[in-house]
Amino acid sequence: MKVDRAFKKLADSLPLMMAYVDNQGRYQHVNQAYRNFIGLELHQVKGKFISEIIGAESYQQITLYHQRVLAGDEVSFTDKVTFVDGRSFQLDVKYVPNIENKTGRVNGFFAIINDVTEYASAAEVLRAVHDVVNRQTQTLSTDRINELLRLGCHYLNTQYGIVSQVEDTLYTVKFSYADHDPVPPGSRFDLGDTYCSITLEAENVVATTHASKSKPYAGHPCYQQFQLQTYLGLPITINGTVWGTVNFSSPQVRSHPFSELDIELMGLICSAIETILINSSKTKRLEKLAYTDFLTGLSNRLYLTERFNELTLQRHTNSKSCCFALIDIDHFKTINDTFGHDIGDKMLQQTALKIAGLIRTTDTLTRIGGEEFALIITGLNQAQADSVLEKIRRGVENNKFQLADGSSLAVTVSIGATLISDAEPFKSAYKQADLALYKSKRGGRNRTTWSQQSLTMAQ
Numbered sequence: 001m002k003v004d005r006a007f008k009k010l011a012d013s014l015p016l017m018m019a020y021v022d023n024q025g026r027y028q029h030v031n032q033a034y035r036n037f038i039g040l041e042l043h044q045v046k047g048k049f050i051s052e053i054i055g056a057e058s059y060q061q062i063t064l065y066h067q068r069v070l071a072g073d074e075v076s077f078t079d080k081v082t083f084v085d086g087r088s089f090q091l092d093v094k095y096v097p098n099i100e101n102k103t104g105r106v107n108g109f110f111a112i113i114n115d116v117t118e119y120a121s122a123a124e125v126l127r128a129v130h131d132v133v134n135r136q137t138q139t140l141s142t143d144r145i146n147e148l149l150r151l152g153c154h155y156l157n158t159q160y161g162i163v164s165q166v167e168d169t170l171y172t173v174k175f176s177y178a179d180h181d182p183v184p185p186g187s188r189f190d191l192g193d194t195y196c197s198i199t200l201e202a203e204n205v206v207a208t209t210h211a212s213k214s215k216p217y218a219g220h221p222c223y224q225q226f227q228l229q230t231y232l233g234l235p236i237t238i239n240g241t242v243w244g245t246v247n248f249s250s251p252q253v254r255s256h257p258f259s260e261l262d263i264e265l266m267g268l269i270c271s272a273i274e275t276i277l278i279n280s281s282k283t284k285r286l287e288k289l290a291y292t293d294f295l296t297g298l299s300n301r302l303y304l305t306e307r308f309n310e311l312t313l314q315r316h317t318n319s320k321s322c323c324f325a326l327i328d329i330d331h332f333k334t335i336n337d338t339f340g341h342d343i344g345d346k347m348l349q350q351t352a353l354k355i356a357g358l359i360r361t362t363d364t365l366t367r368i369g370g371e372e373f374a375l376i377i378t379g380l381n382q383a384q385a386d387s388v389l390e391k392i393r394r395g396v397e398n399n400k401f402q403l404a405d406g407s408s409l410a411v412t413v414s415i416g417a418t419l420i421s422d423a424e425p426f427k428s429a430y431k432q433a434d435l436a437l438y439k440s441k442r443g444g445r446n447r448t449t450w451s452q453q454s455l456t457m458a459q
């Protein structure tokens with residue numbers, strides 16, 4: 001069929017993409033919108049087979065629709081279509097057969113095409129954000145934030161996706177995604193050297209698609225150092241306070257501006273990240289509570305067993321020696337009975353503080369029961385650990401507690417210690433130390449006794 005002039009004129013004036021294809025599968029006309037879309041002139045398309053414009057795989061998929069329309073059916077479909085130049089789009093397509101009135105013969109078909117790529121990937125982002133936020137209990141917050149950054153990069157077609165924490169003028173990368181050359185989490189920059197300074201100053205989303213040609217990005221230290229041309233940044237706010245930023249960037253100039261939809265979707269990703277950060281800090285707070293002894297502020301028995309197991313695993317690789325000691329206040333019942341429970345509590349707190357001040361930060365001190373503390377000392381041999389324990393014993397003995405009447409009071413501690421043998425379970429080490437502690441108590445208190453096992457190991 002000859003495509004008449006009226007049709008061509010009408011088709012060219014429409015914003016929709018339109019084509020007329022004959023019953024041999026050759027383009028007879030493509031309107032201006034379609035030509036703009038595929039970047040070809042009419043003479044480059046006219047007379048060409050569909051298979052010369054659409055990539056082989058996509059052509060295979062849509063050829064079924066061609067058969068149906070050429071059999072006289074109207075056909076609609078939405079599918080990903082890849083052109084021979086490699087570009088892919090999500091297209092919403094309607095085929096209308098051109099049927100000859102008299103004969104009923106199908107001469108060809110009209111194709112009306114709508115590019116819904118942006119909406120399709122927006123829907124994908126929405127679905128994924130929803131999914132990531134709802135997977136809260138099953139996946140680590142780090143994995144979920146990384147997944148959101150990956151989605152954002154994929155949707156905006158940027159190289160880097162970063163969540164930063166900003167404290168005063170310090171910019172720290174907390175989470176990072178890049179399909180290549182990622183910026184490692186923990187990297188620190190001066191806030192002024194990042195475009196995020198612009199985001200935080202604006203207290204709102206800011207974006208550029210061609211930094212070297214737009215204010216205030218051109219000449220910005222971030223451009224000078226990293227030559228990032230495309231940037232979209234949003235402030236992360238937690239409990240009403242600015243916490244940091246989420247930003248997407250690329251060294252490439254972006255071919256088209258960010259749309260309102262892009263900004264809305266990135267806002268959604270930012271809110272999802274805020275929610276994950278808030279929930280994870282709540283979880284951390286609860287975890288801290290679960291591992292803390294309220295009276296002394298030291299870690300508790302639960303923490304001790306977990307730390308012990310962790311060290312057992314580590315010893316498999318570094319075979320560092322490890323000492324486990326139980327430290328028990330002597331005659332504590334008498335203190336309670338004589339001075340009252342409140343004074344007893346204060347003595348416990350003061351003793352905890354004293355011992356904590358005498359050990360290294362790598363050692364683990366916990367309160368595991370009423371007036372009993374447990375200590376794990378790592379990396380010292382028996383003689384060295386023994387002198388630490390002696391320092392503790394003497395330190396507590398000399399630690400005077402002032403009473404309201406001006407008099408002072410001191411307590412002593414008895415200690416039972418053991419060297420932990422390789423892969424020894426907590427229960428066994430505890431039993432060894434407890435037996436040694438019992439000997440210290442029986443031997444007159446205010447002393448340290450080592451388990452039989454340790455004495456053999458130390459020889």
Ligand SMILES: Nc1nc2c(ncn2[C@@H]2O[C@H](COP(=O)(O)OP(=O)(O)OP(=O)(O)O)[C@@H](O)[C@H]2O)c(=O)[nH]1
Nearest residue numbers: 328329330331332333334336341344345370371441
């Ligand atoms: N003030 C106070 N006392 C506690 C706490 N937990 C346990 N106690 C008391 O600690 C005392 C421990 O007494 P015992 O187990 O008989 O030991 P002890 O008097 O220290 O005697 P030895 O260990 O044999 O030297 C009991 O009186 C408990 O009530 C606490 O949180 N605060």
